[in-house]
Amino acid sequence: MRFWVLTIPALAAACAAVFAVAGGFAPSRSAAGVRTLAVAERDFRITAPTQVRAGAVTLRVHNRGPDSHELIVVHVTGKSLPLRPGGLSVDEDAVERETPGALEPGRPGATRDLKLDLAPGRYELLCNMSGHYLGGMHTMLTVR
Amino acid sequence: VRRKHDFTPFATRGRRAIAAILLTFALSSTVTVALSIWATSGSEHKAAVLQIAARQRTLAERYVSEVLLERQGVRTDPAYTAGLLLTSANTLLEGGTAPAVNGDDDETDLAPAQGRVVRAQLEQERRLVIDLTQTGKAWLAGRPEAVTLTAHEKLTPTDPVGRLRVLTALTSSVSLNAARTIATTADSNVSKLIRLQVVLGAIGLVTSLLLAFALIAATRRQTAHFRSLVSSSTDLVLVFGQGGCRYVSESVVQMAGRSEKELLGDGFADAVHPDDRGVVHAAQTTGEPAEAVFRMVNGFGEWRHLEAHVSDLRNERRIRGIVLNARDITERIRLEEQLTRQAFHDGLTGLANRALFRDRLDQALARTTRTQDLLAVLLLDLDGFKQVNDTLGHDAGDQLLTEVARRFTAATRPSDTVARLGGDEFAFIAEGGHEADAVGLANRLLEHLARPITLGGRELALGASVGIVVHRGGPGDSEELVRQADVAMYSAKAAGRGRYELFSQDMAREFGELLGLEHELRLGLQRGEFTVQYQPEIDIADGSIVGVEALVRWNSPSRGIVSPGRFIPVAEATGLIQPLGEFVLREACAQTAQWRSAGRLPEPFVTWVNLSAKQLDGSLSPLVRKVLESHDLPANVLGLEVTESAVIEEGPNSLRARGELESLHALGVHIAIDDFGTGFSSLGQLRSFPVDIIKVDLSFVQGAERDPKDAAITANIINLAHALGLRAIAEGIETDGQLRSMRDLGCDLAQGYHFARPMPPDELGELLSRGSAQPLARDAQPAQA
Numbered sequence: 001m002r003f004w005v006l007t008i009p010a011l012a013a014a015c016a017a018v019f020a021v022a023g024g025f026a027p028s029r030s031a032a033g034v035r036t037l038a039v040a041e042r043d044f045r046i047t048a049p050t051q052v053r054a055g056a057v058t059l060r061v062h063n064r065g066p067d068s069h070e071l072i073v074v075h076v077t078g079k080s081l082p083l084r085p086g087g088l089s090v091d092e093d094a095v096e097r098e099t100p101g102a103l104e105p106g107r108p109g110a111t112r113d114l115k116l117d118l119a120p121g122r123y124e125l126l127c128n129m130s131g132h133y134l135g136g137m138h139t140m141l142t143v144r
Numbered sequence: 145v146r147r148k149h150d151f152t153p154f155a156t157r158g159r160r161a162i163a164a165i166l167l168t169f170a171l172s173s174t175v176t177v178a179l180s181i182w183a184t185s186g187s188e189h190k191a192a193v194l195q196i197a198a199r200q201r202t203l204a205e206r207y208v209s210e211v212l213l214e215r216q217g218v219r220t221d222p223a224y225t226a227g228l229l230l231t232s233a234n235t236l237l238e239g240g241t242a243p244a245v246n247g248d249d250d251e252t253d254l255a256p257a258q259g260r261v262v263r264a265q266l267e268q269e270r271r272l273v274i275d276l277t278q279t280g281k282a283w284l285a286g287r288p289e290a291v292t293l294t295a296h297e298k299l300t301p302t303d304p305v306g307r308l309r310v311l312t313a314l315t316s317s318v319s320l321n322a323a324r325t326i327a328t329t330a331d332s333n334v335s336k337l338i339r340l341q342v343v344l345g346a347i348g349l350v351t352s353l354l355l356a357f358a359l360i361a362a363t364r365r366q367t368a369h370f371r372s373l374v375s376s377s378t379d380l381v382l383v384f385g386q387g388g389c390r391y392v393s394e395s396v397v398q399m400a401g402r403s404e405k406e407l408l409g410d411g412f413a414d415a416v417h418p419d420d421r422g423v424v425h426a427a428q429t430t431g432e433p434a435e436a437v438f439r440m441v442n443g444f445g446e447w448r449h450l451e452a453h454v455s456d457l458r459n460e461r462r463i464r465g466i467v468l469n470a471r472d473i474t475e476r477i478r479l480e481e482q483l484t485r486q487a488f489h490d491g492l493t494g495l496a497n498r499a500l501f502r503d504r505l506d507q508a509l510a511r512t513t514r515t516q517d518l519l520a521v522l523l524l525d526l527d528g529f530k531q532v533n534d535t536l537g538h539d540a541g542d543q544l545l546t547e548v549a550r551r552f553t554a555a556t557r558p559s560d561t562v563a564r565l566g567g568d569e570f571a572f573i574a575e576g577g578h579e580a581d582a583v584g585l586a587n588r589l590l591e592h593l594a595r596p597i598t599l600g601g602r603e604l605a606l607g608a609s610v611g612i613v614v615h616r617g618g619p620g621d622s623e624e625l626v627r628q629a630d631v632a633m634y635s636a637k638a639a640g641r642g643r644y645e646l647f648s649q650d651m652a653r654e655f656g657e658l659l660g661l662e663h664e665l666r667l668g669l670q671r672g673e674f675t676v677q678y679q680p681e682i683d684i685a686d687g688s689i690v691g692v693e694a695l696v697r698w699n700s701p702s703r704g705i706v707s708p709g710r711f712i713p714v715a716e717a718t719g720l721i722q723p724l725g726e727f728v729l730r731e732a733c734a735q736t737a738q739w740r741s742a743g744r745l746p747e748p749f750v751t752w753v754n755l756s757a758k759q760l761d762g763s764l765s766p767l768v769r770k771v772l773e774s775h776d777l778p779a780n781v782l783g784l785e786v787t788e789s790a791v792i793e794e795g796p797n798s799l800r801a802r803g804e805l806e807s808l809h810a811l812g813v814h815i816a817i818d819d820f821g822t823g824f825s826s827l828g829q830l831r832s833f834p835v836d837i838i839k840v841d842l843s844f845v846q847g848a849e850r851d852p853k854d855a856a857i858t859a860n861i862i863n864l865a866h867a868l869g870l871r872a873i874a875e876g877i878e879t880d881g882q883l884r885s886m887r888d889l890g891c892d893l894a895q896g897y898h899f900a901r902p903m904p905p906d907e908l909g910e911l912l913s914r915g916s917a918q919p920l921a922r923d924a925q926p927a928q929a
Contacts, residue, residue, distance in 0.1 A: 042296075043268070043295065043296035043297070044295070044296055044297040044298065044314070045296065045298070065261065065264050065265070066261065066264030066265045066267070066268045067265060067268060067317070067318050067321050068321050068324070068325075087306075087309070088309060088310060088313045107261075107325075108261050108264065108265070108325075109261065129317050130313040130314070130316060130317045131309075131310045131311070131312075131313025131314040131316075131317055132314070132317065133300075134299065134300040134301060134306075134310040134313075135297040135298065135299060135300075135310055135311075135313075135314050136297050136298030136299065136300070
C-alpha cells in the first residue's frame with residue numbers, strides 16, 4: 001500500500017508539468033506611454049486613424065482575419081505607388097527607401113506592434129500580398 | 145490510506161509495485177500509440193485537403209485563361225471549370241466528395257473543415273470563387289458591371305480583365321493561405337502531440353522510477369525485516385554451501401563470541417565439540433540427519449548443547465545451501481541430567497542408586513560378553529547400623545552413611561561402580577582383574593570401614609558382611625548375579641559378621657532352601673502350624689517329675705513334621721525367631737498355669753523354654769515379666785535354656801545377653817546352659833554367669849556308657865557344676881545303662897526317651913497326675929532336640 005502514497009503526488013506533479021508545457025505562455029504587452037495607433041485588418045480592408053503627429057509611434061496591428069496579412073508603411077511622395085510589371089502588386093523594391101517599416105504576413109487573430117519614427121508627410125498603410133493591394137487593402141495616414 | 149490493521153504480505157507488496165510499473169508503461173504506451181495513429185490518420189486526411197486547396201489556384205488561373213480564350217473566340221468550357229472551382233470550395237468547407245479534374249487525379253472524400261480560422265478562410269475562398277466565376281460569367285455575357293462582389297474586396301481595376309486577374313490572385317492567395325493554415329495546424333498538432341508524448345513518457349519514467357524505488361525500498365524493508373527477525377531471534381541460523389559456512393545469524397556470532405568472518409567458511413567447525421564434528425559435517429554436506437544435536441563452545445568457553453533442524457535447500461533457487469536452524473537446549477539437557485541424576489543417584493550419599501546400579505551391571509555384562517573379562521559384584525551390609533540409628537538418631541545414621549559412602553568411594557577405583565541400594569546395603573561392580581582383586585576390594589572395604597568414625601562425640605567402628613560373586617566373562621543375567629551376591633552376603637552374615645564370602649553353588653542351593661523355609665515359616669506362624677510339646681525331666685534319685693522342657697513342633701502342610709534343627713536357624717537368620725520364641729514362651733506359660741491351677745504341679749517344678757541368642761536383645765525380660773504376670777505364675781516355675789555360645793562369646797552382643805540373663809535371674813527365673821560341652825568356652829567362665837543348671841549334651845551322655853573319655857568329660861562337667869553350686873541334667877537318656885552310668889556319675893536329673901518322649905500337653909497332664917514317669921522299655925530311639 002505504502003508506495004501509492006509516493007506515487008499519487010508523483011502523478012499529480014507530472015500532470016501539472018503537462019499543463020505547464022502544453023498550455024503556452026501569456027503574450028507580453030508593450031510598455032505604456034508611447035503613442036499607439038490601433039490598426040485593424042479584416043477581409044481586404046485596413047482600418048486605421050488617418051492623422052497622427054510626427055515622432056515615435058507604435059502601430060498595434062490586429063489581423064482580424066480570416067486571411068493572413070502583412071502591413072507595409074510607405075511614404076507617398078508621388079501621385080500613386082508604382083506597381084510591379086505584372087500589375088497585381090506594389091513594386092516594393094522601388095519604394096524601399098520610402099518605407100519606414102513593415103510587418104511580415106501575420107496569422108489571423110495575431111496582434112503585432114510596428115514601432116515607427118515618422119516624419120511629417122503622407123503615408124500609405126497597405127498589405128502587398130498577391131492581389132490584396134488592388135483588392136482594397138490600403139489606407140492613407142497623414143503625419144503632421 | 146494505510147490501514148494499520150491490514151497485514152500485507154511482503155511478496156504481495158513487491159508484486160503490486162511491479163504490477164504498477166508495468167501498468168504505467170502499458171498506459172503511457174497505449175496513449176502514445178493511439179495519439180500517433182490518430183495523428184497519422186489526421187495527417188493523411190490533411191494531405192488530401194492540402195491537395196484540393198492547392199488545386200484551387202490552378203483551377204482559378206485555368207478559369208481566367210478559358211474566359212480570355214472564349215472572349216477571343218476559342219472554344220473552351222469555363223463553366224465546367226467554374227463548377228469544379230465552386231464544388232471544390234464547397235467540399236473543402238462542408239465536406240463531401242471533391243471532383244476529379246480531367247482524370248489528373250481521383251475523386252477525394254473530405255470531412256468538413258475543422259477549426260474556426262480554417263473555416264473562415266475557406267468561407268472567404270468560396271466567396272472569392274463565386275465573385276471570380278460571376279465576374280467571368282458576366283463578362284462573357286457582355287454585362288460586366290452587373291456583378292455584385294461578396295468577399296468584401298474593393299477592386300481597384302475597372303476593366304474586366306484587370307478585375308479577373310486581381311480576383312484570381314486573391315483566390316490563389318486565400319487558397320494557399322488556407323492550405324498553409326491547415327498545414328501549420330497539422331504541424332502544431334504534431335508538435336503538440338510530440339510534446340504530449342514526451343510528457344507522457346516523462347510521467348511514465350518518473351512513475352516507474354518512483355515505483356521502482358518503492359519496490360526497492362519494500363524489498364529492503366522486507367530483507368531488513370527478515371534479517372532482523374533472524375538476527376533478533378535467539379534461534380541460531382546457519383547456511384552451509386560449497387566451501388563451508390556461508391551465513392551465520394547475529395545470534396550465532398553473539399553466542400560463539402567470534403566475529404562473523406571467523407565463523408564463515410571452515411571456522412564454524414572449530415567451535416563445534418570434536419566428538420560432534422562428524423554429525424555437523426554430515427548435516428552441512430548431506431542435509432542428514434534432519435535433527436542434529438551437537439555441542440558448541442560459547443564465548444565463555446562453555447559447552448552449549450544445540451538442537452538443530454537441518455533443511456536441505458540446495459535445490460531452492462534463492463538459498464542453494466543447507467540451512468541449520470539451531471536452538472540452545474543446554475538448560476533442558478541440564479534439567480534432564482539433573483532429573484536423571486535424581487532418578488539414578490542416591491540423594492543422601494550421591495552414590496548410584498539401585499536403578500543405575502542395575503543399568504551399569506547390565507552394561508558391564510554386555511561388555512564382558514564381548515571381552516570375556518572377569519566381572520565382580522559385591523554386596524555389602526553394614527553390621528549394627530540399626531543400633532546406631534536407634535540410639536543416636538536418624539541424623540547420625542545419615543552422617544554415618546555419608547561417611548561410609550565417602551570411604552567406599554576412596555577404597556574403589558574410579559572405574560568401579562559404588563551404589564547404595566537402600567538402607568545400609570551397598571553394592572559394587574568391579575570389572576577386569578582376577579578373583580583375588582575382588583577379594584582384595586572386599587578387604588579394602590572392610591578395612592576402610594574398620595577405622596573408627598566419630599559420630600556425635602562417640603567413636604564407632606563398624607563391621608560389614610560382604611558377599612562376592614565373580615562372573616567369569618560371557619553372557620550372564622544381572623538379577624542372577626545380584627541374587628548370588630546376596631546369598632554370599634547372607635552367608636557371610638550367618639558365618640559371623642565382619643567378613644566376606646565368595647559365592648558358590650552349594651551356597652545357592654542351601655540358600656534357596658532357606659528362602660523357601662523362611663516363606664513357609666512365616667505362613668506357618670500366621671496359620672498356627674506350630675505347637676508346643678513337653679518332655680518330662682526326672683529326678684534320677686527318686687524318678688519323680690521335676691520339670692518339663694517345652695519343645696516347639698512344626699507340622700507343615702507341605703513338608704510334614706519339620707525338625708527344629710532345620711527351621712530354627714532360618715528363624716534366627718530372618719528374625720522370625722522373635723515371634724516364634726514369644727509364641728513358645730506364652731504357650732508354655734499358659735500351659736503351666738493351667739496345670740498349676742489344676743493342682744497337678746508337683747513341688748518343685750520348672751517349665752523350661754529354649755531361647756535363641758537373638759532373643760536376648762533387651763526386650764525379653766519385660767516380655768517374660770508380662771507373661772508371668774498375666775498367668776499369675778511365680779517366676780521360679782519358669783526356666784530359660786540358652787546355648788553356651790550365646791552367652792560366652794566375647795563381644796557387645798554377649799555382654800548385653802549376659803545383662804539380660806542377669807535381670808531375668810534376679811526375677812527368679814531359672815537359667816540353664818544347654819548342650820554344655822560342645823562350645824569352646826572356658827569352663828571357668830561359668831562362674832560369672834547367673835546359671836542354675838547345666839545340661840550335659842547328649843553326645844557325652846550316650847558315649848559315657850562305653851567310652852571312658854566321654855565318661856571322664858561328663859564326670860568333670862557334673863563335678864564342676866556341683867562345685868559351682870549348680871545342678872546337672874543329662875539329656876538324651878535312652879537306655880537303662882545310660883541312666884545307670886549317669887546315676888553313677890552323680891548326675892542330678894535326666895531327660896530322654898527312656899522316660900518319655902516329648903508329648904502333647906494333655907498327655908503330659910495325665911503323666912503329672914500319676915506323679916512319676918517310669919522308664920519306657922524301649923531302646924535305641926532317635927535322638928531328640
